[in-house]
Amino acid sequence: MKKSSKIYIAGHRGMVGSAIMRHLIKEGYSNIIIKTRKELNLLDSQAVEDFFKVERPEYVFLAAAKVGGIHANATYPAEFIYENLTIQTNIIHQSYNNDVHKLLFLGSSCIYPKLCPQPIKEEYLLSGNLEPTNEPYAIAKIAGIQMCQSYNRQYGTNFISAMPTNLYGFNDNFHPQNSHVIAALIGRFHEAKVKNNKEITIWGTGTPMREFLYVDDLADACVFLMKEYNEQEHVNVGTGFEISIRDLAEMIREVIKLDISLIFDTKMPDGTPRKVLDVSKINQMGWKAKTSLKDGLGKAYDWYCNSIIEDNLS
Secondary structure (H helix, E strand, C coil), X not given: CCCCCCEEEECCCCHHHHHHHHHHHHHCCCCEECCCCCCCCCCCHHHHHHHHHHHCCCXXXXXXXXXXXXXXHHHCHXXXXXXXXXHHHHHHHHHHHCCCCEEEEECCHHHCCCCCCCCECHHHCCCCCCCHHHHHHHHHHHHHHHHHHHHHHHHCCCEEEEEECEEECCCCCCCCCCCCHHHHHHHHHHXXXXXXCCEEEEECCCCCEECEEEHHHXXXXXXXXXXXXXXXXXXXXXXXXXXXXXXXXXXXXXHHCCCCEEEEECCCCCCCCEECECCHHHHHHCXXXXXXXXXXXXXXXXXXXXXXXXXXXX
């Protein structure tokens, strides 16, 4: 992938896509194609076909997706499976039709069985039942992996897949119901700070173990894989470090400098009890995450506060 190569980032306004774009620009890539949803509806197969015929990208980062936390997945399961299947099918197929040199498909660690051995190796895919709360999204992402592998086998394409762990950072979705855990907690802790509340309620028992990756580290990994990896099997991307939801909440409380009690609502679902990726494969290739969780949380909170200021000024 040369600095002048024509690179299309699908989903450049999302958390992952925007991080990939920042990283490419920082490294000096000068021929990046981006389209807003108004300019290109990725659910419209004809529009996607026309776009690829006109633009003829050489490399594609497929970061466009409908994403959300437990509440969003439970509330909109049909949208999660339909939109993700449609977007990835349109882009992967047109990448084949228009001779894209290489495509990177981004999935999620939720593709793995709910109760599979820990840490999770790539080979554990399809070895057990999925977590019911995000099954439609997970099935769509599994289909994307299989589609890339199938096109590689039948047509000789070079379509690779990366499965990141739970993400956070710049451009995250801070919606109180539809966000992932770190963004949801940052938003709620900040609201409690502004309102001078004395306690905050958190879903579940606080015992589930989770792994979190700063989104700019994921962008670095994506560019690394685009340059270095050409195999069939998908690749886990994470830190290999896990933390309980309770300890995470306490760390965010410390970052925000807030004196507040934590109440855990044990009637609400926990989701998967433990989920940490085995990242030995990408580590052995020469890539490791650089940002510690505490440093990343500080950066994410600073971005959140700045975005509130910008919204108030606009």
